[in-house]
Amino acid sequence: MQEGIITKGVGGLYEVKTDNKTYQCRARGLFRKKKITPLVGDRVKIDEIQDDNGYIIEIMNRSTELIRPPVANVNQAIIVFAIKKPMPNFWLLDRFLILAEKENLDVVICINKVDLDSSEEIEKINKIYEKAGYKIINTSCKKDLGINELRNVLQNKISVFSGPSGVGKSTLLNMIQPNLQLKTGDVSKKTSRGKHTTRHTELMELENGGWVLDTPGFSSLELSFIEEDELELYFNEIHDLSEHCKFRGCKHNKEPKCAVKEAVEKNEISKFRYENYLLFLNELKDNRRY
The missing domain is CATH 3.40.50.300 (P-loop containing nucleotide triphosphate hydrolases)
Incomplete structure (x- = not known):
C-alpha cells in the first residue's frame, strides 16, 4: 500500500503521484456505493499495484x-x-x-x-x-x-x-x-x-x-449553499458596516437608516459591489420559494 495525491482525473482514471512515481489508478466500487467521487487534490491510499497501475482504496479526510x-x-x-x-x-x-x-x-x-x-x-x-x-x-x-x-x-x-x-x-x-x-x-x-x-x-x-x-474556465456559479442571512459575511466591507445599521438583521435593501446604503451614497462602498450583493440576495430569496 502506498500514499499519494491525485493530480489528474479523466473518465474514471486517476493519476496518483507518490514519493516514487506516478500511477494510473481506478477507484474501488465502494466509493460509488457511498456516492463519493475522488477529486483532484485528494490524498489517497492505493493498493493492488501492478507495473504502473493500481486501485484507490482510501480517500483521506479533505481539508477543503x-x-x-x-x-x-x-x-x-x-x-x-x-x-x-x-x-x-x-x-x-x-x-x-x-x-x-x-x-x-x-x-x-x-x-x-x-x-x-x-x-x-x-x-x-x-x-x-x-x-x-x-x-x-x-x-x-x-x-x-x-x-x-x-x-x-x-x-x-x-x-x-x-x-x-x-x-x-x-x-x-x-x-x-x-x-x-x-x-x-x-x-x-x-x-x-x-x-x-x-x-x-x-x-x-x-x-x-x-x-x-x-482549471477549465467557468461561466456560472450556484449560490444555493448559503443562506440569505449569511450573504453579507462574504462581502467584507458590507459586513463591517452592518453593526451601525439601525435595525438588527438589516438586509441593506429596503430598510431605513441603513449604514451600508448611506456608505454607498457617499461612495465609501463600491456601487457595483453593492449592486452585486443585491442581485445575489434576490437570487437567494427566489431560490427559497421553490
Missing part, C-alpha cells in the same frame, strides 16, 4: 472541497481576470469570491493584461477590492509585470487558478514555470470571450514548492 472547479485540499485561490480582452466580469468575480470565502481560502485577485488599459482604471479596481480586504496583483505577460510577485504567493501552497476563459491563466502559469508547457488560446473576435484551452483540472507541482491547479 470546492464545487466548481471540483477539487480538494486547496488552501489558496488565485482568481484571474483580464482588464480587457475579455472585459472583466465583476458579477462572476464576486460570485467566486463568495465560494472562496465559504471555504476559508486565502484569496489573491490577479488583474491580468494590465498593459491594455490606463493605470487610472486599474487603480480604481485595485482600491475597490483592497478595501474589501483582498490582496491584488497586477500582471502583464507581455511586459513581464507582477510575475515574480505571483510566483512568490504560490510557494508552499496548494492554489487553484480560476477565472473566465481567455483571461490568461495558462499563459501566466507558463511564465511562472515554463516547463509546464500549458496550451494557450486567444479571445474570440466574434464573441469577445475566451476560447477554452484547459479541458480538465490538473494538479501541477512547482519547482519552488507548492502545487497549482489550472
Whole structure:
C-alpha cells in the first residue's frame, strides 16, 4: 500500500503521484456505493499495484472541497481576470469570491493584461477590492509585470487558478514555470470571450514548492449553499458596516437608516459591489420559494 495525491482525473482514471512515481489508478466500487467521487487534490491510499497501475482504496479526510472547479485540499485561490480582452466580469468575480470565502481560502485577485488599459482604471479596481480586504496583483505577460510577485504567493501552497476563459491563466502559469508547457488560446473576435484551452483540472507541482491547479474556465456559479442571512459575511466591507445599521438583521435593501446604503451614497462602498450583493440576495430569496 502506498500514499499519494491525485493530480489528474479523466473518465474514471486517476493519476496518483507518490514519493516514487506516478500511477494510473481506478477507484474501488465502494466509493460509488457511498456516492463519493475522488477529486483532484485528494490524498489517497492505493493498493493492488501492478507495473504502473493500481486501485484507490482510501480517500483521506479533505481539508477543503470546492464545487466548481471540483477539487480538494486547496488552501489558496488565485482568481484571474483580464482588464480587457475579455472585459472583466465583476458579477462572476464576486460570485467566486463568495465560494472562496465559504471555504476559508486565502484569496489573491490577479488583474491580468494590465498593459491594455490606463493605470487610472486599474487603480480604481485595485482600491475597490483592497478595501474589501483582498490582496491584488497586477500582471502583464507581455511586459513581464507582477510575475515574480505571483510566483512568490504560490510557494508552499496548494492554489487553484480560476477565472473566465481567455483571461490568461495558462499563459501566466507558463511564465511562472515554463516547463509546464500549458496550451494557450486567444479571445474570440466574434464573441469577445475566451476560447477554452484547459479541458480538465490538473494538479501541477512547482519547482519552488507548492502545487497549482489550472482549471477549465467557468461561466456560472450556484449560490444555493448559503443562506440569505449569511450573504453579507462574504462581502467584507458590507459586513463591517452592518453593526451601525439601525435595525438588527438589516438586509441593506429596503430598510431605513441603513449604514451600508448611506456608505454607498457617499461612495465609501463600491456601487457595483453593492449592486452585486443585491442581485445575489434576490437570487437567494427566489431560490427559497421553490
